[in-house]
Amino acid sequence: MNNTNQLPPSEMIKPAILYYGTPVILLSTLNEDGTVNISPISSSWALGDCIVLGLGIGGQAFHNLERHPECVVNIPGPSLWKEVERLAPYTGKYPVPEDKQQYGFTFLKDKFAASGLTPAASVTVKPARIAECPLQIEAAVLNIRVPEHSPDFAVIEARAVQVHAHKDIITHGSHIDPQKWSPLIYNFRHYFGLGDQLGRTFRAEI
Template sequence: MNIVNFKEIKPKIMYYGTPTLLLTTLNEDGSTNISPMSSSWALGDCIVLGIGLGGKAIENLKRHKECVINLPSPNLWRNVERISSFTGIREIPDYKKEIGFTFKKDKYQAAELTPLKSKTVLPTRIKECPIQIEAVVKDIRIPEYNSLFAIVETQVLHFHAAENIVQNENYINPVEWSPLIYNFRHYFGLGREIGKTFRSET
């Protein structure tokens, strides 16, 4: 019998292995902002997002309650990382400046990704992402115990998937599709580590 000893630690981040997503939201001028995220869960047609306050994503969603949840495959980790230290907010909050964030309006260009017109929502989809989910915001809540993030409930309107990962008309083939996993600041896909983020820890 193997005996395992445990140690209490205090990690700076709690991303213990969650899918990475690229959230697209609508800017004031009609352009689209891209926000890399790794806090979400889905149940039925409801997808809940954990979004940091003080960023462009939450600002946009409060004003225009539409978004696209784009799920990148592991081969896109470098594209995700290219925009991980950019914000769409011109007046960058001090705490973001301290961890290295800079302003970037055109994140499509910075990430080397391609916008694709959505079916019904105004924010664009990301062509390179094998799964793109158009959604509307149903509720935004800020927890009383933590004023650093918002819990955003969305309802799925349209689910787009690349044909090569679809089987039997309406099912995702788990052999052909693998999400990009963010695991304690490291990117994983297909069961192995593929990269590490260089973004400063929050």
């Protein structure tokens, strides 16, 4: 018989945010003048070649994807958290939307210069990749949906068309070595890396 007295106590709460621990993404999109905008986001998941992104509709990334449905999903490692944070208070949208002004955002066009990151030419899409990110996924946007219950955000469905990986994290041809690769995690608005390996699933191929 289970002894519920041994379980940790819990209570009902209403958190202001639900960033319960997801990888940080630096999303490259194409501006109207052909330059590249970089948007740090923390709502993303992938299954097969399907990538789902969550974006605020007031940002430049959403505007860019509506006009030019291509992007690069750049996934930084923990060592790049300072570069990510340098971009955090900036928006590529001008004029700056009022809601972003309230949170202290300011306009910045050249995100590469501000972050110290390096652009790299993509193969299948126009937005540039970010060379320092160990994983870079070129993607084509297939669908954009704004949920009725949350009209300030959009759900972006994209298809991965080309994946780039740093050589030092590749093993057995086309596998990512989980012993050498760790994503930067956004955990309730704080940056973390992964801890020690606990085990592996039965479907692990390496």
